[in-house]
Amino acid sequence: MKRGILGGTFDPVHRAHVELAECAQEQLALDSVLWIPAGDPWRKKGRTIAPAEDRLAMVRLTVETKPTWSVSTSELERKSPTYSVDTLEELREQHEGDNFTLVLGQDALEDLPNWHEPKRLIQLTTLAVAVRGDKRQTNTELEALLPGLSKRVTWLDMPQLPFSATQVRTLASQGTPLVGFVPTAVEAYIRAHHLYGAS
Numbered sequence: 001m002k003r004g005i006l007g008g009t010f011d012p013v014h015r016a017h018v019e020l021a022e023c024a025q026e027q028l029a030l031d032s033v034l035w036i037p038a039g040d041p042w043r044k045k046g047r048t049i050a051p052a053e054d055r056l057a058m059v060r061l062t063v064e065t066k067p068t069w070s071v072s073t074s075e076l077e078r079k080s081p082t083y084s085v086d087t088l089e090e091l092r093e094q095h096e097g098d099n100f101t102l103v104l105g106q107d108a109l110e111d112l113p114n115w116h117e118p119k120r121l122i123q124l125t126t127l128a129v130a131v132r133g134d135k136r137q138t139n140t141e142l143e144a145l146l147p148g149l150s151k152r153v154t155w156l157d158m159p160q161l162p163f164s165a166t167q168v169r170t171l172a173s174q175g176t177p178l179v180g181f182v183p184t185a186v187e188a189y190i191r192a193h194h195l196y197g198a199s
Contacts, residue, residue, distance in 0.1 A: 001098045004033040004128065005091070007075070007084055011049045012190060013058045014168050014182045016105075016161040021069065023158045024103040024128045032068045033103070035059050036087060039076040050195055052076050061185040083116040088124040100125045101154070106132040109153070113146050122152045130158040173197035 004024050008017065021033045037055050049055070056076060063069035074090060075082040084102065091100060102125045109129045112118050127149075139150035168181050173196050178187040190198050 001031045001095070002029065002101070003091075003095065003098050004028070004030040004101050004103050005036060005088070005125070006033055006103045007036040007038060007087070009049055009165070010035070010037050010055050010059050011165055012055070012168060012172075012182055012195070013062045013186050014163070014165055015180065016163070018062060018183065019158055019161060020103055020105065020130055020156075023130065023156050024101070025068065027156055028101060028128055028154065030068075030101065032070065033066075034070055034072055034091075035063055036072045036075055039078050039082045040080065054189075054193060054195060058186045058189055061189060062183050065183070085115070085117045085121040085124065088121065092124060101128045102126070103128045103130075103156075105130050106135065109137075110145070112149070118146055119148070122146065122148055125152075127153050128156050129153055130156045133160065169196040175199055 004021070006017070006021050006024075010017065021035070024030060025033050037052070037059050039052060056071070056073065059071050063071050075087055078086075088100060088102070092098075102121075104127065106129055109127065112121075115121060136155055137145070142150040142153060163181060168178060171178060171181065172190055175198065178190070181187075182190070190196065
């Protein structure tokens with residue numbers, strides 16, 4: 001089975017996350033996409049994030065719209081900082097023989113050398129990366145980023161969505177409608193639970 005893995009803080013889930021999952025599944029013929037909310041996102045230290053139960057609830061509201069999408073709470077249940085490499089090793093043990101593809105944006109790819117054990121990570125999975133504009137790195141640039149990386153990357157063609165989770169949180173705090181930015185059920189959840197100062 002070909003499994004896509006989409007990890008993130010999901011604070012909140014927004015349209016770019018959904019587009020990324022859909023593009024990866026369609027272009028790579030993935031059998032499923034597993035969304036994994038980060039429990040203790042060590043790369044986000046110093047920033048206040050929404051409670052884990054709220055982020056998980058927003059992901060669940062998103063994945064329930066697609067029968068081939070599911071959510072894992074493995075990183076939320078971990079009591080220590082959550083590293084993608086550990087999660088991938090666990091998944092490979094649980095689903096022996098399956099092929100895993102880590103789905104991510106180009107900004108995350110460029111930050112990959114700063115991840116925990118990046119060399120081991122790219123031995124465990126291939127990477128499906130959404131291209132930002134026409135700024136696709138060459139194989140030489142990928143190898144300079146991390147040796148062996150060029151053989152592990154597949155590029156995804158994805159519409160450019162000019163907003164981020166930071167912008168969504170700001171709009172929510174201002175009481176601005178989030179139509180087109182987040183799934184409808186996620187906006188309703190944000191309003192009902194007054195996340196990000198929303199009313």
